[in-house]
Amino acid sequence: xxxxxxxxxxxxxxxxxxxxxxxxxxxxxxxxxxxxxxxxxxxxxxxxxxxxxxxxxxxxxxxxxxxxxxxxxxxxxxxxxxxxxxxxxxxxxxxxxxxxxxxxxxxxxxxxxxxxxxxxxxxxxxxxxxxxxxxxxxxxxxxxxxxxxxxxxxxxxxxxxxxxxxxxxxxxxxxxxxxxxxxxxxxxxxxxxxxxxxxxxxxxxxxxxxxxxxxxxxxxxxxxxxxxxxxxxxxxxxxxxxxxxxxxxxxxxxxxxxxxxxxxxxxxxxxxxxxxxxxxxxxxxxxxxxxxxxxxxxxxxxxxxxxxxxxxxxxxxxxxxxxxxxxxxxxxxxxxxxxxxxxxxxxxxxxxxxxxxxxxxxxxxxxxxxxxxxxxxxxxxxxxxxxxxxxxxxxxxxxxxxxxxxxxxxxxxxxxxxxxxxxxxxxxxxxxxxxxxxxxxxxxxxxxxxxxxxxxxxxxxxxxxxxxxxxxxxxxxxxxxxxxxxxxxxxxxxxxxxxxxxxxxxxxxxxxxxxxxxxxxxxxxxxxxxxxxxxxxxxxxxxxxxxxxxxxxxxxxxxxxxxxxxxxxxxxxxxxxxxxxxxxxxxxxxxxxxxxxxxxxxxxxxxxx
Numbered sequence: 001x002x003x004x005x006x007x008x009x010x011x012x013x014x015x016x017x018x019x020x021x022x023x024x025x026x027x028x029x030x031x032x033x034x035x036x037x038x039x040x041x042x043x044x045x046x047x048x049x050x051x052x053x054x055x056x057x058x059x060x061x062x063x064x065x066x067x068x069x070x071x072x073x074x075x076x077x078x079x080x081x082x083x084x085x086x087x088x089x090x091x092x093x094x095x096x097x098x099x100x101x102x103x104x105x106x107x108x109x110x111x112x113x114x115x116x117x118x119x120x121x122x123x124x125x126x127x128x129x130x131x132x133x134x135x136x137x138x139x140x141x142x143x144x145x146x147x148x149x150x151x152x153x154x155x156x157x158x159x160x161x162x163x164x165x166x167x168x169x170x171x172x173x174x175x176x177x178x179x180x181x182x183x184x185x186x187x188x189x190x191x192x193x194x195x196x197x198x199x200x201x202x203x204x205x206x207x208x209x210x211x212x213x214x215x216x217x218x219x220x221x222x223x224x225x226x227x228x229x230x231x232x233x234x235x236x237x238x239x240x241x242x243x244x245x246x247x248x249x250x251x252x253x254x255x256x257x258x259x260x261x262x263x264x265x266x267x268x269x270x271x272x273x274x275x276x277x278x279x280x281x282x283x284x285x286x287x288x289x290x291x292x293x294x295x296x297x298x299x300x301x302x303x304x305x306x307x308x309x310x311x312x313x314x315x316x317x318x319x320x321x322x323x324x325x326x327x328x329x330x331x332x333x334x335x336x337x338x339x340x341x342x343x344x345x346x347x348x349x350x351x352x353x354x355x356x357x358x359x360x361x362x363x364x365x366x367x368x369x370x371x372x373x374x375x376x377x378x379x380x381x382x383x384x385x386x387x388x389x390x391x392x393x394x395x396x397x398x399x400x401x402x403x404x405x406x407x408x409x410x411x412x413x414x415x416x417x418x419x420x421x422x423x424x425x426x427x428x429x430x431x432x433x434x435x436x437x438x439x440x441x442x443x444x445x446x447x448x449x450x451x452x453x454x455x456x457x458x459x460x461x462x463x464x465x466x467x468x469x470x471x472x473x474x475x476x477x478x479x480x481x482x483x484x485x486x487x488x489x490x491x492x493x494x495x496x497x498x499x500x501x502x503x504x505x506x507x508x509x510x511x512x513x514x515x516x517x518x519x520x521x522x523x524x525x526x527x528x529x530x531x532x533x534x535x536x537x538x539x540x541x542x543x544x545x546x547x548x549x550x551x552x553x554x555x556x557x558x559x560x561x562x563x564x565x566x567x568x569x570x571x572x573x574x575x576x577x578x579x580x581x582x583x584x585x586x587x588x589x590x591x592x593x594x595x596x597x598x599x600x601x602x603x604x605x606x607x608x609x
Contacts, residue, residue: 020101023160024051024149025169027106030098031144032177032186035059037091038142041200042185045174050166050190052157055146063114063141066121066133072110073125075100089302092262104128105156106149112142127152171195172253175217176263179256179290182213214241218254218288221247227334229291231326236295236319238326243288245280245331246585246592252286259293259300265309269293272320276327279454280583281590293319332582420579420594423571430562432571439598445574447587449560452577454588468498468513475511475523476504483531484509490534501527 021027028045035043038061048054064072071077078096102108103125113120120138124131150157160166167190178186178198188196198213211223226241257269269291277287301312313319415421420443421436432443479487487494488503498515511523560566566574578584578593586592603609 020097021105021149023169024055024166025173027051027055027102027146027149028057028170029173029177030093030102031055031057031146032174033092034098035061035142036177036181036184037093038062040141040184043187045170045186045188047167047170047188047190050160050163051170052149052160052163052166053147055149056144058141058143060139060141064110064112064121065114065117066119066135069110069112069121069123069133070130073099073103073108073123073130090260090297092308094303099125102146105153106151107147109145109147110142111136111138111144113138113140115140167195176256179213179217180258180261180263180292211241214290217256218243218290222288226288227330229326229330231322231329233322234318236293236299236322238291238293238322240289240291242291242327242330244334244585245277245287245583245590248281248285248287248590250284250286255286255289257289257291257293259302259311260295260297261292262302262311263309264311266311268313268316268320269323272323273327275320276324276331279588280331280586285590291323293323295319334585418575418579420575423568423575426566426571429565432566432574434571434575436596439596439602441575441594441596443575443578443594444587444591445560445564445566445571446562447591448574448578448584448593450587451584451593452574452581455581455583467516468500469516470513471511471523476508477511477524477527478508479528479531481507483528483534486534487527487531494530499526499530 020030024047028047028051032043032045035057038059040059040061042060044058046054046056068079074096076096078094099108099110108125109122110124111120111122120136121133122136122138123133150160161169171188174186174188174196178184178196182201185200186196186198187194198216201213211226214226215223222241222243225244225247227244229238229240229242231238252270255270255273257264257266259266273287273289281287295313299314301314302308304310304312415435415437419436420441421434423432423434425433426445427433427442430445432441432445434441434443484503484507487501487509491501494501498513499511500513501509501511504510509527511527514521514523514526560574584593600609
């Protein structure tokens with residue numbers, strides 16, 4: 001066994017740099033965060049070779065004096081901690097590691113000039129050797145050049161991706177910081193061209209509350225399909241914007257989460273997002289999100305990882321509940337609303353060639369006039385009846401009904417009083433065409449009724465608790481002592497959800513009853529998952545989500561099927577129930593339930609505008 005020895009300082013610095021400086025984007029993040037902590041009103045970034053050859057960051061912050069420059073490149077030297085406590089961190093950086101770590105693996109040059117003096121100074125750091133400070137020419141603020149990144153650690157250099165990929169990673173880092181600090185101007189140049197440019201903008205109720213910058217990052221359709229979020233609980237405040245469920249992506253790259261203006265990648269917040277949209281989107285679809293969480297610094301620990309993108313909350317259950325509750329409330333308040341992007345896609349499909357600027361005229365299908373009569377004829381036989389007008393509860397009910405009346409004698413709802421208008425026809429025994437005051441709506445009857453039934457099932461769960469089924473043979477589940485205690489403390493809550501259990505020895509529980517709605521279920525797996533949820537978050541998340549998944553399946557099988565002919569009364573009853581039902585703009589799987597086209601858009605299709 002070799003003798004223990006102290007590693008040379010240069011090697012120590014290069015090892016430590018590996019935790020902070022992973023790629024060019026890491027350098028951009030650390031330097032821009034330093035500029036923001038220095039009170040910069042503008043930050044300009046320039047990259048060459050994707051950041052391998054040059055990373056230049058210029059700001060107009062408070063600057064540093066010649067005396068401070070040597071300290072700035074010493075490890076664990078910082079101006080951001082007033083004392084030795086780590087309980088109230090109000091800055092983005094605080095470890096004092098960024099500049100010495102960068103200087104350990106690259107050629108570093110700093111030129112800085114304080115705002116209140118006329119003298120600038122320069123310092124160089126290369127291979128652990130410091131040159132300067134010495135007088136230099138420079139504007140108030142700081143200019144940092146990082147050249148030949150990883151020239152002292154060639155192994156790390158080999159693992160970098162292509163120049164384009166590294167540039168995009170740096171651009172994504174800058175976008176996140178730009179969204180967190182809307183009052184600051186940002187720019188990014190690479191290869192002689194401007195990649196990003198954000199002008200400073202006034203701040204609203206929340207950091208980043210202005211939609212102009214969000215629209216440039218998220219896409220032009222985001223502002224008109226975004227729901228504003230405002231929620232507060234016990235000193236923790238949530239603000240920002242989330243997209244309607246029908247505006248989603250197959251990736252989570254457009255989900256931006258901020259804690260006290262710090263961009264984070266937090267599993268708790270990501271899980272809260274999934275829970276809020278759990279019955280509105282497919283499992284592989286993701287909403288567009290920009291959420292800003294503000295809370296006292298002592299309630300969050302940002303000293304978890306050198307990259308400072310992970311945080312820990314003192315009361316994780318409170319934060320999760322605030323996020324889930326705030327998002328669910330906003331989504332429910334907008335009821336049947338669907339994103340405008342659905343209508344835009346429909347309009348493009350209607351245009352000749354499916355192109356928004358296509359020329360010419362689409363051919364009229366042969367036999368259109370003959371088939372139109374069949375489309376316009378409402379179906380007879382069984383029907384859905386709107387009993388909201390009657391003595392019972394307002395709902396759609398499957399029932400036998402007399403033959404439908406002719407189209408001309410159908411009741412005419414007042415168009416101005418109903419957002420989804422009045423039914424005019426049923427196409428292909430599945431799509432309802434309705435006329436609104438200023439356009440038309442096409443409804444997928446199965447998807448719409450599926451959402452209505454599902455929301456009613458959830459309401460029953462909330463109102464009357466969950467029916468239980470007793471196990472013929474109670475099941476013993478082995479657990480850790482801490483997990484058993486967590487379940488025992490929440491036994492009453494679990495009983496309301498249909499799960500009845502009791503302690504069994506020191507490291508097990510005895511399960512006597514399970515929710516009847518779940519049917520055949522792996523009791524041991526369910527209990528262990530619940531124990532994990534209770535230990536981490538303090539709430540029985542998995543059981544509630546499992547019940548909602550079963551309710552969604554039941555709703556799908558219990559709703560009006562595609563291919564079912566409806567009378568006009570039935571169609572109008574469905575439209576009215578959609579207007580009363582939360583989240584009716586999309587089915588339980590995340591598909592839109594209707595498409596709305598404005599009259600002016602339809603007229604443009606025919607060249608009338």
